[in-house]
């Protein structure tokens with residue numbers, strides 16, 4: 001649990017770093033940067049290996065986690081009639097299974113949105129500075145986040161991630177046997193900051209796109225974008 | 238003061254059990270929680286009822302025999318004390334008090350509030366010992382120099398009285414805090430080195446065998462432990478186990 005959990009924490013940082021390119025305010029620049037990044041991520045063999053390690057980690061972590069929760073529930077067949085759990089432990093630590101399941105649901109929605117469309121359904125393409133014509137994932141993201149319920153879903157789904165990390169980050173170090181007291185204190189503080197900053201940074205992206213980036217149609221109308229974009233037709237709902 | 242009590246009654250291991258309401262009147266502030274139950278039991282006996290079974294022995298907070306999950310917390314609302322050291326002044330007149338046994342698959346109820354904690358003994362038997370020479374030339378323990386910080390930490394771990402509050406309060410009914418104290422007190426000392434690797438492996442294995450849950454670091458055990466056994470011991474247990482696995 002700890003090894004896969006911490007690996008997934010590093011994955012989150014990498015994923016976030018890539019996505020922060022969506023905060024570039026000029027759509028043409030953002031599209032160039034983000035689409036070039038997407039091309040790198042889908043073609044580089046090393047990234048490919050890393051992505052399989054990530055899929056495996058999520059799967060293993062989720063299955064192992066759910067088995068752990070079930071085994072631990074079985075260790076107390078008869079519940080207490082009256083239990084004041086909140087006096088001795090934080091809520092997140094008692095609900096890792098529920099938080100994780102919410103995250104798993106989000107990951108599935110998320111993968112079927114962007115990943116699936118990227119691989120199988122995308123229509124508009126974008127001509128990169130290196131001459132390659134790639135599927136315009138940037139436009140797809142902008143289009144998606146201009147739908148209010150969709151944007152809201154992405155923002156709200158960062159909440160369980162924050163709580164999961166709030167307990168999980170520091171927990172993993174104790175599981176791995178970090179005994180040193182000062183380091184433990186440091187890990188705790190870093191964990192709290194990590195669990196707030198990372199989900200917040202993720203949540204800023206849909207909020208930013210929704211409020212400050214023009215809609216996909218408008219972007220496609222601009223001269224600088226037209227020169228790069230090859231397909232005008234965008235699905236409207 | 239007068240109190241409403243909701244107490245778990247169970248005739249034996251195979252009885253289903255239920256919460257039963259009792260009234261305790263004229264309870265003195267100075268009584269310990271167990272004395273309050275003693276008085277209630279006197280009344281029950283006078284009425285010809287079956288007295289409530291509960292565990293206790295030293296009544297001075299050192300043996301680890303008393304238990305009870307009181308108002309949703311192990312050893313009641315006061316931190317750092319066992320139930321025998323809990324006094325009625327910690328409760329308010331007219332209050333309703335829930336009294337339940339430790340709940341864990343590995344701690345089956347014997348009767349009412351008394352549970353069988355011999356699973357702890359079996360964990361100790363699995364590896365919580367050191368080998369000493371008893372052939373007549375036994376070494377004086379004080380002849381072995383031990384760094385003061387190590388001795389202090391070992392001693393702190395050794396203050397665990399094996400009460401089981403950690404298990405009772407853990408959402409996973411895990412005995413990890415208890416186990417970590419027992420492993421730490423020996424792993425930190427020179428005398429504990431001979432069996433160091435096999436000790437942690439065997440004791441952990443026994444904990445799983447007994448049906449305790451696994452640790453997920455909620456930290457509730459430490460909060461409710463009457464001896465304040467530190468979570469650092471759990472980190473040490475994990476590190477001991479990792480070293481045993483890797484070597």
Ligand code: HEM
Pocket residue numbers: 001002003004005006008009012058061062063065066068069093096097099100101103104107164165167168169171172173175453454
């Ligand atoms: C990016 C995704 C995720 C990250 C970064 C992450 C991180 C972590 C970390 C660091 C831990 C602590 C490990 C330990 O104490 O040894 C943990 C525990 C756990 N995770 Fe995740 N996790 C993720 C996704 C999931 C998912 C999808 C599930 C699905 C069920 C899940 C379920 C659990 C459970 C049940 C536990 C823990 C046991 C507990 O401490 O109560 N996690 N996670």
Ligand code: SF4
Pocket residue numbers: 396397398399400401402403404414415418458461462463464465466
């Ligand atoms: S660790 Fe604390 S709560 Fe657990 S058995 Fe020892 S003294 Fe009791």
Ligand code: FES
Pocket residue numbers: 293294295296297298299300301302303319320321322
């Ligand atoms: S009866 Fe001995 S510790 Fe409470």
